[in-house]
Amino acid sequence: MPTVAGTLARLIHLNGPPGIGKSTLAQRYAAEHPGVLNCDVDVLRTLIGGWREDFNRAGTLIRPAALAMIGAYLASGHDVVFPQMLVDPDELARFEAAAAEAGADFVEVMLMDTEVASVERFHRRTGADPWHDHVRAIVTELGGDELLLRTHQGLVALAAERPTITVVPSLAGEEDRTYDAVLAALADRTLRPDTKGSTLDRVAWPVRTERLAIRPAVEGDADATWRFRRLPEVGEWITRAPTNRDDYVAQFLDLGRLAKTLVVELDGVVIGDLMLKIEDAWSQAEVADRAQGVQAELGWVLDPAHGGKGYATEAVQALVRICFEELGLRRVSANCFADNTASRRMMERLGMRLELRTKQDSLHRSGRWLDGLGYALLAGEWRARQQA
Numbered sequence: 560m561p562t563v564a565g566t567l568a569r570l571i572h573l574n575g576p577p578g579i580g581k582s583t584l585a586q587r588y589a590a591e592h593p594g595v596l597n598c599d600v601d602v603l604r605t606l607i608g609g610w611r612e613d614f615n616r617a618g619t620l621i622r623p624a625a626l627a628m629i630g631a632y633l634a635s636g637h638d639v640v641f642p643q644m645l646v647d648p649d650e651l652a653r654f655e656a657a658a659a660e661a662g663a664d665f666v667e668v669m670l671m672d673t674e675v676a677s678v679e680r681f682h683r684r685t686g687a688d689p690w691h692d693h694v695r696a697i698v699t700e701l702g703g704d705e706l707l708l709r710t711h712q713g714l715v716a717l718a719a720e721r722p723t724i725t726v727v728p729s730l731a732g733e734e735d736r737t738y739d740a741v742l743a744a745l746a747d748r749t750l751r752p753d754t755k756g757s758t759l760d761r762v763a764w765p766v767r768t769e770r771l772a773i774r775p776a777v778e779g780d781a782d783a784t785w786r787f788r789r790l791p792e793v794g795e796w797i798t799r800a801p802t803n804r805d806d807y808v809a810q811f812l813d814l815g816r817l818a819k820t821l822v823v824e825l826d827g828v829v830i831g832d833l834m835l836k837i838e839d840a841w842s843q844a845e846v847a848d849r850a851q852g853v854q855a856e857l858g859w860v861l862d863p864a865h866g867g868k869g870y871a872t873e874a875v876q877a878l879v880r881i882c883f884e885e886l887g888l889r890r891v892s893a894n895c896f897a898d899n900t901a902s903r904r905m906m907e908r909l910g911m912r913l914e915l916r917t918k919q920d921s922l923h924r925s926g927r928w929l930d931g932l933g934y935a936l937l938a939g940e941w942r943a944r945q946q947a
């Protein structure tokens with residue numbers, strides 16, 4: 560899958576002391592983000608003949624190959640997560656340059672615990688990875704705990720030097736919370752616009768929920784959506800309500816609009832559609848580049864023949880999850896006429912927060928100026944709800 564349109568592919572570097580959880584979290588990140596390569600150099604090194612006899616040499620041999628692999632994968636528009644302790648700024652610069660060369664963003668997350676806890680965690684490290692014994696032997700040979708402390712201090716100094724690094728506390732025995740904190744750090748990153756691919760291409764479609772399938776709309780969905788969009792009770796609250804099929808199809812096929820449209824299927828039949836419009840946040844001029852493509856406006860329509868069964872809620876819930884988990888957005892929002900009770904109720908069911916009430920600011924096609932409501936949800940709020 561190519562990268563998100565409106566975003567760059569990302570090289571996500573998970574840095575931190577040995578035993579802090581980098582490899583575990585990288586594995587989990589890749590498992591939960593289809594298409595992401597987990598480039599774990601420690602695993603790659605064990606593919607080289609004789610690695611057990613000369614662990615360091617295997618590392619030296621694999622690193623340029625890993626760099627080339629990372630570059631090629633990023634250049635194809637896909638994200639790479641790279642769990643590797645790098646203390647030396649020059650070494651880090653090589654990976655940063657590989658990302659830049661591939662036109663990708665370099666995202667640095669450092670997992671950290673206190674000095675004492677890092678040393679303890681190194682000794683307590685369990686797991687079946689066959690290279691742990693080698694690393695232990697090397698650490699012992701090079702100074703044991705002294706080396707671990709120096710390494711820790713080196714990483715702290717590196718984080719202080721590089722404001723681009725986001726330090727995430729790694730909580731011993733709390734993998735879920737640490738993982739969520741890494742996701743939050745990644746979601747806060749700027750997603751920069753580019754022209755490659757489509758925004759929706761990053762997601763492995765169709766996304767299936769308990770009862771539904773959601774996928775990007777294609778031209779052939781025009782008639783299926785016209786079937787319910789032509790109904791007056793559906794047109795009542797939405798922005799456009801063409802009264803004849805040709806006008807509707809012309810509107811549906813507008814490429815800009817089609818690229819933001821998803822359809823919702825029940826047993827292979829289209830029963831609704833969704834809008835996913837990725838946009839920039841408002842920002843002051845000096846930081847405008849960091850506000851690009853970080854949020855989305857959502858919209859929805861459900862065939863009334865299938866109303867009242869929770870299908871719209873189920874579909875929009877999945878859409879919100881996609882926005883936060885797969886697209887790394889930091890905020891989603893939606894607006895409606897205050898009189899659109901069904902939409903309001905749905906947003907409230909989804910835990911969206913009412914943050915805007917407007918007075919007679921919106922002109923309905925009946926000629927009446929109506930009140931409006933704006934709801935939103937932040938990635939952090941959504942995560943907190945998942946954990947509650």
Ligand SMILES: CC(C)(COP(=O)(O)OP(=O)(O)OC[C@H]1O[C@@H](n2cnc3c(N)ncnc32)[C@H](O)[C@@H]1OP(=O)(O)O)[C@@H](O)C(=O)NCCC(=O)NCCS
Nearest residue numbers: 793796859860861866867868869870871872895901902904
């Ligand atoms: C907004 C819209 C999508 C909501 O449709 P909906 O049928 O009310 O929403 P759902 O499919 O999620 O169903 C929820 C209803 O089914 C009930 N329900 C039954 N089974 C359910 C389940 N398993 N899960 C959740 N709700 C369930 C809920 O209680 C709720 O009813 P209530 O609001 O009376 O309490 C629909 O009214 C619509 O398309 N409107 C026109 C277009 C529109 O206004 N778009 C938005 C513009 S801002």
